[in-house]
Amino acid sequence: MTQTFALAELDVTPSDAAPSRLTEQVVELDALLGQELLGHDDMTGNDAEGVLRNLQETVAHRRRMVLAVDRVPQGAVVGGLGLPVLPGRGETGESTVLGSVLVSLGRQENTDRAHVVLEVHPGHRRQGIGTALHRVAEEVARAEGRSVLDTYTGHARSAEPGSPDALEAPTGFGVLDRREGPAAFALAHGWCLLQTETHSQLDPAEGMARVDALEAAAWPLAQGYEVVTWSGRTPEEHVEGMCDLYRRMSTDVPQGDAGREEEVWTPERVEANDTRREESGARTVFAMARHTTSGQAVAYSYLQTPRRRPTAAYQEDTLVAAEHRGHRLGTLVKTAALRRAVAEWPQVQRIHTWNAGENGPMLAINTTLGYRPVSIEGIWEKRLG
Template sequence: MTVDEAKTVQVEQLWVPDTLDGPDAADFLDAVEVGRRVRMETWGSDDLAYTPLEKLLELSDPYERQIILVAKVDGVIVGTVDIALPLADNLDLAEFTLDILPEFQGRGVGRQLLEAAEQLARAEGRTMALVDTNHPATSLTEIPEDQLIPGSGAGFVPVSSREVDFAKRAGYTLQHIEQFSSCVLPLDSKLVGDLQLEAEEANGGRYTLHHWTDRCPEPWLEAVAALENAAGEVVREEGDEDAPEVEASGMVFDAAVLRETEDAALAQGRRTVVTAVEHVESGRLVGLTTISVLAHRQDVVFQDDTLVLQEHRGNKLGLLIKVANMERLSEQFPDARVIYTWNAPENRYLLTVNKQLGFTTAGVTGLWQKELPGRLSGATSSD
């Protein structure tokens, strides 16, 4: 970028309006549209893009503070960076989501936004930054020279990717890969019957299912909290919000914390469909799976965690609960046409289950990490 070009880029913090129909909402609406256009360019659809109202609701998350910086050229927003600052755990962490309109990529806009985000994170006392790069399946190659392997786990991102080159030049190190997959809904009825039979034959009637939507029944609250706290014992399905390179959550779940998370989800308009599995002999919940439905776009849904206690593996419980939960989802939300999920490539168990259900690989997400220098003295988030 030349000096003259650099002078045309203005980075500032985005004003978040109270409503979307006022005159002060224009920049917010434009910023959300940038994110939609970038996802259209990457994935060929806007399934993963926020609607303006969804984004506005998300900003009220009590467990995460979000600050959005925008880059303007001649007064027009051409790029954004969403800075997520966890408030309940991982207090040293800042997560960046960087979106630059395709026609402004390669002109230094992303670099200026990322440097501003890092400065803000340092001012907030954060010492570790995470950023992701997204790569559709068509960009992945079998050529070893074009495969950048992460520091942990399996998978790769394409070395030739512009995003990969950008992250490397910005000083970030590739830590992990998440495989991004999708499945068309509703499931074929014959497939459902076959998979249910397969799972039931494997567990021999030793388990029973329980279902709920949005709020866990009172008798199961403590059991679900115990299951969430058994992180070391579970087969876990990773979502994009659970980056494997981040240390395990410091949150300790109990009935009150679970109710708070349910209330937070409902306040944002999200619905949650849950299926849990009980070991009949012990009366203990040994696994669960959840699907999230957004408030104002129920045609696209997201697979959240799938957890199965280690001592109960080998009974096809992951298959059992996921088939049942996807069936319940289609019954309650018949407009749902596609479900998305992210998995660590080394999680062969859940990848096999997902393949049986009809999930296909849409691409990969690279998770990058960078240590930030110590806190900036005298700086504030508005600098």
């Protein structure tokens, strides 16, 4: 079969020029795939400017994006990957994006790993594009000294347990259909399923109708604790507490057998993380629980919404320190964050969250708040030979 595409690296060098048409097409492809899976494009949080900012190198990460395009303009310079380099800003000619792969490389911990996000336009599948992008991702990872790849796949529904094509997660929670496109592709390219996550969705109005009763039931069990909230950047008085909570979050949540290293969080890293969110166009609200006697930060939860998509929000991290569980703190930080989010973001129509299938306590809290499952994600790993 004649190859009808070419690979090129996206140049994300900062400049005053507007994002290129190529970068805009990266956003459009992501939105199209969201529509295909979920019927909306809520998962496309970044606009073209946000994509380019997210691809900038930071103290914590380095990221590279390779595109599959229908043609490469004449005169394109070959870059360090041995591929033509096309501009993320300015004019790019007539190239059309058919697929993309993003490779994220941690610089401070988990330096044996690379995270991969691979997307192919639905109208151009089964033409070798996914395989070619996958091969490049492996080459980038190996060149950076990485021996493990990880990724995720989205699925509209679970498979029936025990059916001939059922692919059960080794955690014992979650079943995928091994014949379905993303799972079939991953298996064909040597990936192993580690875990599944439930993707749930909340109508903010339904959640708010339940908040008062949930808090009334929780506070009698949370004597000796207080909950504080804020929006945007972390207040100076909470930075040290967030350093500890972010560190715990990196290893305390269920991760199957991924074996990730504990992250090291410093005040500088918290500040850089806040800056990255701001520059990508995200707005955030946080809730933190503190032990009133010691002042220790013991739980947190946060939501974010992209400025370009004010009708969608994402319930991100929620964590309760192990030694402080059993006091309904998870409920209290989630309800406090939800209250603030609804007050500040009245346009939000849907809130999305993801939880490991084995994380029963957090799934139970979400159910009581009104979240309903809408899809399932597979968490995969591949060890490079």
